[in-house]
Amino acid sequence: MEVKPKLNLEKSLALFEEAKKISPGGVMGIRRPYNFIEGEYPIYIDYGYGSHIVDVDGNDYIDMLCAYGPIILGYREPEINDAVIEQMEKGFCFSLVQPVQNELIKRLIKLIPSAEMAILVKTGSDATGVAVRLARGFSGKDKILRCGYHGWHDWCVEVRGGVPKTSCELTLEFPYGNLEALEKLLKENKGEVAAIIVTPVGHPLAKPVSAPPAGYLEGVRSLADQYEAVLIFDEIRSGFRVSMGGAQERYGVTPDLSTFGKALANGYPLSACVGKAEIMKEAEEHVFISSTFFPNSLEMVAAMKCLDIMERENVIDAIWKSGQNFLDELNNMVHNSGVPATVSGIPPMPFLTFDKADDSYKKRRVRFFTETIRRGLFIQPYHHWYITYRHSAEDLEKALKVISEALEIVAKEYPA
Numbered sequence: 320m321e322v323k324p325k326l327n328l329e330k331s332l333a334l335f336e337e338a339k340k341i342s343p344g345g346v347m348g349i350r351r352p353y354n355f356i357e358g359e360y361p362i363y364i365d366y367g368y369g370s371h372i373v374d375v376d377g378n379d380y381i382d383m384l385c386a387y388g389p390i391i392l393g394y395r396e397p398e399i400n401d402a403v404i405e406q407m408e409k410g411f412c413f414s415l416v417q418p419v420q421n422e423l424i425k426r427l428i429k430l431i432p433s434a435e436m437a438i439l440v441k442t443g444s445d446a447t448g449v450a451v452r453l454a455r456g457f458s459g460k461d462k463i464l465r466c467g468y469h470g471w472h473d474w475c476v477e478v479r480g481g482v483p484k485t486s487c488e489l490t491l492e493f494p495y496g497n498l499e500a501l502e503k504l505l506k507e508n509k510g511e512v513a514a515i516i517v518t519p520v521g522h523p524l525a526k527p528v529s530a531p532p533a534g535y536l537e538g539v540r541s542l543a544d545q546y547e548a549v550l551i552f553d554e555i556r557s558g559f560r561v562s563m564g565g566a567q568e569r570y571g572v573t574p575d576l577s578t579f580g581k582a583l584a585n586g587y588p589l590s591a592c593v594g595k596a597e598i599m600k601e602a603e604e605h606v607f608i609s610s611t612f613f614p615n616s617l618e619m620v621a622a623m624k625c626l627d628i629m630e631r632e633n634v635i636d637a638i639w640k641s642g643q644n645f646l647d648e649l650n651n652m653v654h655n656s657g658v659p660a661t662v663s664g665i666p667p668m669p670f671l672t673f674d675k676a677d678d679s680y681k682k683r684r685v686r687f688f689t690e691t692i693r694r695g696l697f698i699q700p701y702h703h704w705y706i707t708y709r710h711s712a713e714d715l716e717k718a719l720k721v722i723s724e725a726l727e728i729v730a731k732e733y734p735a
């Protein structure tokens with residue numbers, strides 16, 4: 320199999336050099352080049368269409384990172400664009416609220432098992448922040464037990480520069496899938512835990528999972544009840560992807576509060592904290608939640624239209640079906656290649672990690688993701704991938720062909 324030449328990334332790299340002089344690090348957080356393969360991946364995107372993105376140098380990729388999750392249908396959905404433009408012409412940022420807010424909240428209450436009331440905010444971090452504040456307000460307790468990524472705010476951020484020590488001390492981490500570890504923490508902090516927040520399908524990097532382990536979510540639910548902690552499902556990633564009612568609907572365990580974002584509006588910044596009325600009502604008086612932009616309506620209109628399309632076209636089923644085929648093929652390929660690697664994730668969110676079988680695992684990873692990007696497949700080495708509605712059978716076939724070629728090169732260059 321032929322090793323492909325490096326892509327032309329001249330404009331991306333020039334823009335990045337400029338950006339580093341005007342903004343710290345050039346770009347923020349997970350968009351920095353070291354989160355991909357430095358020098359091989361583009362840094363600036365020009366436009367997207369359907370399941371593709373095109374970078375500023377004109378390279379066209381099948382995109383399976385999907386903006387880190389918000390793209391559930393595809394880029395530039397005409398129906399969503401039309402609805403948003405119509406709202407734009409009326410105005411969307413006012414001192415007061417527009418009626419679409421009620422419409423969307425009623426819809427979320429209908430769709431999500433745990434939703435008796437909802438609060439609409441903008442980012443995933445906003446929504447998890449709201450959930451944690453409500454849980455603290457409701458319980459009168461301060462500590463939070465968490466597992467997985469919940470955003471960039473003080474209460475949960477992993478890189479602790481700039482975060483008060485007292486804030487870090489109130490959040491304790493437990494490993495996904497291990498009820499004993501969670502119970503131990505609850506015992507050690509008896510009477511102090513306001514909430515347990517968990518990403519219901521786990522995090523493939525922390526522990527490869529194909530579904531929640533049998534009985535795990537039920538176990539977390541009953542520990543939360545036993546220790547009188549509010550149970551929060553962070554469904555920012557799983558919401559409107561695992562099912563229309565979230566992982567809680569698919570796996571049949573209902574939390575007290577839950578958070579949704581990403582796929583809710585196909586890329587528009589919108590998120591929600593939903594849950595039991597008795598907890599949500601804390602926000603009527605004691606718990607302060609407000610922001611200038613929370614009532615902006617463009618993203619609510621986008622969400623209404625996105626949900627219309629998802630319901631009308633049974634998008635979730637379609638994604639699970641193509642995702643299952645993709646995962647099965649990926650599994651076969653990895654198995655046949657002899658490359659020490661593990662396929663994980665669930666059909667809408669597949670992933671491949673390189674096993675720490677020997678000293679070459681990092682080299683295998685670099686080689687693999689170098690060859691996949693050079694062949695026009697945009698996937699992330701440290702984050703699971705996504706399948707959207709607009710990934711056609713041809714797109715996924717091409718993606719698998721690219722993966723198979725990259726695996727062949729890895730197997731040859733770094734035999735296990």
Ligand SMILES: Cc1ncc(COP(=O)(O)O)c(C=O)c1O
Binds near residue numbers: 444468471553554581
């Ligand atoms: C599970 C989960 N919770 C919360 C967040 C934070 O969302 P945002 O980046 O929109 O603030 C993320 C983002 O990746 C996430 O995956």
